[in-house]
Amino acid sequence: MSEALQRLREFAKQVLKCVEKDEPVRIPKRTTSNIRYDPEREIFTLGPDKLERRPRTLKGSKKLAQMLSVAAFAKELVEKGRSATLREIYYTSEGWEVDFKDQRESDAIVEDLEATLGLKREEFGVWPEEDGAAVYGDLLVREDGVEIHAERAGISGYNIPPNVDAVEILDCGAERVIAVETMGMYRRLVQERAHEKLNALIVGLKGQAARATRRLLRRLNEELGLPVYVFTDGDPYGWHIYMVIRSGSAKAAHLNEELACPDAKFIGVTATDIVEYDLPTEPLKKTDYKRIEELRRDPRYYDPFWKKELDLLEKLGKKAEQQAFAKYSLDYVVKEYLPAKLDELE
Amino acid sequence: MSEALQRLREFAKQVLKCVEKDEPVRIPKRTTSNIRYDPEREIFTLGPDKLERRPRTLKGSKKLAQMLSVAAFAKELVEKGRSATLREIYYTSEGWEVDFKDQRESDAIVEDLEATLGLKREEFGVWPEEDGAAVYGDLLVREDGVEIHAERAGISGYNIPPNVDAVEILDCGAERVIAVETMGMYRRLVQERAHEKLNALIVGLKGQAARATRRLLRRLNEELGLPVYVFTDGDPYGWHIYMVIRSGSAKAAHLNEELACPDAKFIGVTATDIVEYDLPTEPLKKTDYKRIEELRRDPRYYDPFWKKELDLLEKLGKKAEQQAFAKYSLDYVVKEYLPAKLDELE
Known part of the structure; x- marks a missing residue:
């Protein structure tokens, strides 16, 4: 049974x-x-x-x-x-x-x-009604008796199904996972062959990560020992996408032991990046300022890194999207930004 | 070149x-x-x-x-x-x-x-940033040299890529296409094996259909001669999803010749269905009434069928979701509703 x-x-x-x-x-x-x-x-x-x-x-x-x-x-x-x-x-x-x-x-x-x-x-x-995220890279799974390779399921990759616990992970040649907030950046990374160049599974989160996606990230981290990096827009909503992956949501407190991925690392866009890379920005809106205040009161943002970033973002009064690196060239993010960040973190 | x-x-x-x-x-x-x-x-x-x-x-x-x-x-x-x-x-x-x-x-x-x-x-x-819809059923395509069968790409099906004109359709055993508004209904149909029982390709639109999805529906209709049926919620927004598939949007007037699928047929949920099937409903909101007025002024809704349905919906003051058939049982929609509708239209 x-x-x-x-x-x-x-x-x-x-x-x-x-x-x-x-x-x-x-x-x-x-x-x-x-x-x-x-x-x-x-x-x-x-x-x-x-x-x-x-x-x-x-x-x-x-x-x-x-x-x-x-x-x-x-x-x-x-x-x-x-x-x-x-x-x-x-x-x-x-x-x-x-x-x-x-x-x-x-x-x-x-x-x-x-x-x-x-x-x-x-x-x-x-x-849930909606699909989970998409994965691209050297990953072979078995779903309901059918073997699926995440590089041979079309350019959109392999769709994470809601019952991801029933998926068997058969083989994986990647050394890390890079999860990105937007599908625009997902396609960019796939197209620039980041999965090969950075030896990574690329996960497209489609905004706030679905439970199935969080569970898969946790499984990839726990079962295969892969480090997980989260790459979001440089604004309080993007940052919180990372935080929910790392430590779960309050609403699903009864499930966080299985969904949270405490090893996940944030790879940007930070407020510091906005300055250092001189990124195209948009002004913070009222809701962004309010969100910054909320995050400051959340114990998970008490550590000095987040305190500094929240302060700097507020001081700049600006936010930047992850696609903003296209200012330099479409492949800049794979050639320059991500390798520099991975060097820093690994 | x-x-x-x-x-x-x-x-x-x-x-x-x-x-x-x-x-x-x-x-x-x-x-x-x-x-x-x-x-x-x-x-x-x-x-x-x-x-x-x-x-x-x-x-x-x-x-x-x-x-x-x-x-x-x-x-x-x-x-x-x-x-x-x-x-x-x-x-x-x-x-x-x-x-x-x-x-x-x-x-x-x-x-x-x-x-x-x-x-x-x-x-x-x-x-575009976003994926197109998903397809499930007996369809074999070639994308970028890779053959993909829409029943062997995982339970979420085959994701329609943005450049759908570059996809080769190699083989298709289905006799019709059923495109549904929500991913909830898409999963329901796949799970009840509607693709086999109704001999259909099931397309999950994810709300208003993306251009790539509309282009694929058109190609399936034109190249394979498959009739296309559109199944939406019983409300003015759902109905307009059908209308845009059939006749295109005003915004993309310069492309409608390639995107519109004038043969597409509407399979419900109609206002008449809400009454006849005694469906669970929700009251129309202000925005729904406003939308009904807008559709009445649109020449594509001048025909007697739509005039009657718009009048009835307004008179009922209620709308119903396509998932509302679950009231009778999860498989009612595949066992009863869709076969009855197909009989009527074919």
Whole structure:
């Protein structure tokens, strides 16, 4: 029996026992008061607090019925090797005996189930709508019995599927991973053959990284021992893309142990780069200044490197995109910028 | 020599001749006054009006210098088999002798060049940042010497590349194409094996279809004679996704002859479906009502089918997503809805 089926079954048994004995079912509390920052491992995790769902109260029984309905649906998905999106679960629930006020309510139950089972929802058949990122380079994987090489799947590369834990990594000739924020830069690196010149797997994040992408980066780092570098725009949103890859998001605190990649290194664009490379810039907007303030209050940005960069960015009043290196030539980023940065960091 | 190189060369010669004789260079006018709706072919096209760029006026010489600079850069891209994004062209222009006020100005010059050369910008190396859509099903293509089968590229399918005209279609066992608005529905159809059960290529549009996707749909329709069906959400934005596939956008009037797919058929979700299938709905928002009004004024929505659907949607005051069929079961859309619709249309 799969891990997911086993845990779903255990959960159901536990609920049954609690109902028989009229004892509360205890599930991990996911509210802010129970989210801790672990400065040593540099990730957010859930604390020890539990919610109690009492089977003989109105609210408790409703929440338990909702959780069991979603769990039963998940069991069906896992048994049939199927998946459904959060949206589809909400629509499907229209045919169930318990109901949900709106999709937010059913989404929250799915997250409760994740925290309770200690599984990512992708592992019990609940998938996101969107694709994960794309990978290009010397990587051979097996997906559902089919071997796929990330340089022979077309110029767009290999699309990371939502259930990336089910993907077997068969072979990899690269020595490092370079993950980039925009697909514009992804295509640039592929076209300049950065995967060969820098001996790297190139990952195109498409903005804030999807969970599947973060999980793959973690697996590449952990299973293959590859260093992971993150290359973003030179602005507070780009920097936070890196930070979420490294240490997870507060919202997914119950999953960060599997998603976070604490070894990931930031490779730019820094505020210092904007000055040193004399990059084309745009003025910071109000929302950028606000974001800088928010990041300053986040413990992950307390270290001197980020303090200095946040201060300098604010002082410059400007930000730069990663594509701005095209000012010098299209291949500048692969010939000059990235090699210089890798030298610095390795 | 490639078609693109030849046309770039002819354009340069023509400018040279005009400069020598002090005659204006005439380029197609792309403003609203010159965009025509062709009711017979049901597409927007450019009319016969031309702009005159006089080489010895301040404005004319600047615009011609900008066009020649972009053309020279395009020539380099084509010769080297490279590409650049619109954003990269703007940044690259920082190193040129002519300058652009902002990216809008350089983008407009690229569109002038498209209209003047009669080529899509992808054909002279200017690519969009984002991927096109994904395809799943019995389709074998050759891209850059590599054969790719759309059922053996991973569960996310084959990613349509920006330069889709360079892709060779080698073999296709499907009898029709079903293009769907959301990736949620795309995954649903792939998972329910709609490609086998409905003998179709499944195309995931990711919202409004990219140019490369529209070009591929057109090629599948024209070269392989496959009927194309478009399946969107039941709201004015979804309907317009279909309309742009069928008849092109006004903005790209100079390219619609190659991008539009006038044979494409709309397969739902209609307002009538919302009633007949008793779908879960959401109330129309202000922007939806406004959009309904805009579509009513668009000549492509004059026909009785659309008039009736727009009226009904407004009267219902509600819209439905294509995933709403999950109310009945995850496979309802493949087992019931789509077969019924295909029967009706074929």
